[in-house]
Amino acid sequence: MDKIPRHFKLYKPCGIISQLNSNCSRELRKKKFLNELFDFPEGVMPIGRLDEKSEGLLLLTTDGKLSDDINRSGVEKEYYAQLDGEITNEAEALLEKGVAIGFEGKRYLTKACKICKLSALPILPEADKKLRIGRHRPTSWISIT
Structure with a gap:
C-alpha cells in the first residue's frame, strides 16, 4: 500500500x-x-x-x-516583485521579451513572461531588512507570470 x-x-x-x-x-x-x-x-x-x-x-x-x-506541465506561476525605483514602460517591454542575466559566470536568457504593474501594494509579511529596498527612493511592484 x-x-x-x-x-x-x-x-x-x-x-x-x-x-x-x-x-x-x-x-x-x-x-x-x-x-x-x-x-x-x-x-x-x-x-x-x-x-x-x-x-x-x-x-x-x-x-x-x-x-x-x-x-x-507549464503551470503558470505568478510572482510579485518589489523594484528599486519606478518601472518604465520600456523596462516592462524588455522584461516581457526575456532579458539576459548572469549567474556563476554564465549568461542566461530569461523566458518571456507577462508583466503587470500593481496599482495597490500586495499584502505580504514585512520584508527582510537585508533587502534594503525603498530606503532612499521610490519603489514599484509588478506581477510576473
Whole structure:
C-alpha cells in the first residue's frame, strides 16, 4: 500500500536556499537550507524554487509525480516583485521579451513572461531588512507570470 502524500506550504525567508540539503560540504558551511527551518519528514521536496535572496510562498510535497507534473506541465506561476525605483514602460517591454542575466559566470536568457504593474501594494509579511529596498527612493511592484 502506498503512503498518503503529504503537502506543505512554507514562507521561505531571504537567505535560505530552496532545497533541503546539499552534498557539497563547502555549501553546507556557507549556505542555509530549508531543513534548518523545519524538521520535514523523509522524502519531502520543494515544488519549484525561489532565489536565495528572495522570500515568499514555497510549496513542498512527498509526491514526486505531483512535483514533476507541476514543474514540467507549464503551470503558470505568478510572482510579485518589489523594484528599486519606478518601472518604465520600456523596462516592462524588455522584461516581457526575456532579458539576459548572469549567474556563476554564465549568461542566461530569461523566458518571456507577462508583466503587470500593481496599482495597490500586495499584502505580504514585512520584508527582510537585508533587502534594503525603498530606503532612499521610490519603489514599484509588478506581477510576473
